[in-house]
Amino acid sequence: GAVVSQHPSWVICKSGTSVKIECRSLDFQATTMFWYRQFPKQSLMLMATSNEGSKATYEQGVEKDKFLINHASLTLSTLTVTSAHPEDSSFYICSATQREPYEQYFGPGTRLTVT
């Protein structure tokens, strides 16, 4: 149980275009979903927290207009990288919580490369 999927697993896009990444909880309803960013050989940095039906809470330094997060249902959250630039290239990982709010289940990640 408690499986989280992400789609796509990897994506290459051109500079200036937008990319949408989906995060789904497959066998549970997620009260909260989190989006992380990971640079090569570095740790995970929390970008934002989202609850179903409400606006996401962004961490300091994360541009809300660039990284649009939508949490439309209890099983789906999306991250849209708008007007992508090469510096947005990174590994994006989502996670979701179930009953216990302190326990996060992680997706497999999405590798974004902006050319």
Add this chain to the structure above:
Amino acid sequence: AQSVAQPEDQVNVAEGNPLTVKCTYSVSGNPYLFWYVQYPNRGLQFLLKYITGDNLVKGSYGFEAEFNKSQTSFHLKKPSALVSDSALYFCAVNYGNMLTFGGGTRLMVKP
């Protein structure tokens, strides 16, 4: 604010030898502590957690960790390392339902 430190960027160990990956934390109140493992281009896999109870926590793949409140540590251990244990390991503390990760430690197990 909570923080997690993993003092070693990399740990090298020979297959069959015991391994330790160190983690110290700083948080007010009682910490919820976690260890995760990450293989290349993959998400995080849960290894074990400490919430309350016994200080020695046993987890997946033969790993265990010992919570030491006086030293504010939560070191990850395994009695006999396998080559397949080679990966990136993250310690994390949950406070206020937010996870804060350490910088990660790369474990290299050589045959």
